[in-house]
Amino acid sequence: MAVYDYEIGTTLTGESADMVNVEELFDDGEDNIDHTKACPAPKGMAVMPYGKYRQTISGLEYGDGWPSVIWVYDVMTQEHWDALVNEYLTSGAQSARVYIRTRIDDEGSYSYYYCVMHRPKIGEEATYENRAWRNVRIRFTHMELEEDPV
Numbered sequence: 001m002a003v004y005d006y007e008i009g010t011t012l013t014g015e016s017a018d019m020v021n022v023e024e025l026f027d028d029g030e031d032n033i034d035h036t037k038a039c040p041a042p043k044g045m046a047v048m049p050y051g052k053y054r055q056t057i058s059g060l061e062y063g064d065g066w067p068s069v070i071w072v073y074d075v076m077t078q079e080h081w082d083a084l085v086n087e088y089l090t091s092g093a094q095s096a097r098v099y100i101r102t103r104i105d106d107e108g109s110y111s112y113y114y115c116v117m118h119r120p121k122i123g124e125e126a127t128y129e130n131r132a133w134r135n136v137r138i139r140f141t142h143m144e145l146e147e148d149p150v
Contacts, residue, residue, distance in 0.1 A: 002021040022042065025080065047069045047105075051064065097115070113145055
């Protein structure tokens, strides 16, 4: 059973909805999660409501642009990388449109978004060493708030 509510998928509603909790990426569909391959939830920051912050000449600051969030993993196995990164960024794509459910504040509230998922830049946002991915940062930008599916 998942501890957190981080989800990802390509379809949010209807019969083809495929949202999956990232902690259950290796669930066999019968609630039998292979815990030897268990994926941790990301250490995510809350949604940043604006892409840029600008300062006016009077010193006041205002937000501008799209919301974004970064999911952070200290360590990720190759299987987890394949299930999360390569599954949604197929054929080496650098970005793709996905749906996510992510934390929106420090209170533990979550919301659904349609957004752009970015492949981590090797060396900057992910490093492969000792047979594992380390310091992985998966960025989601251009986030559009979605209603919770019924």
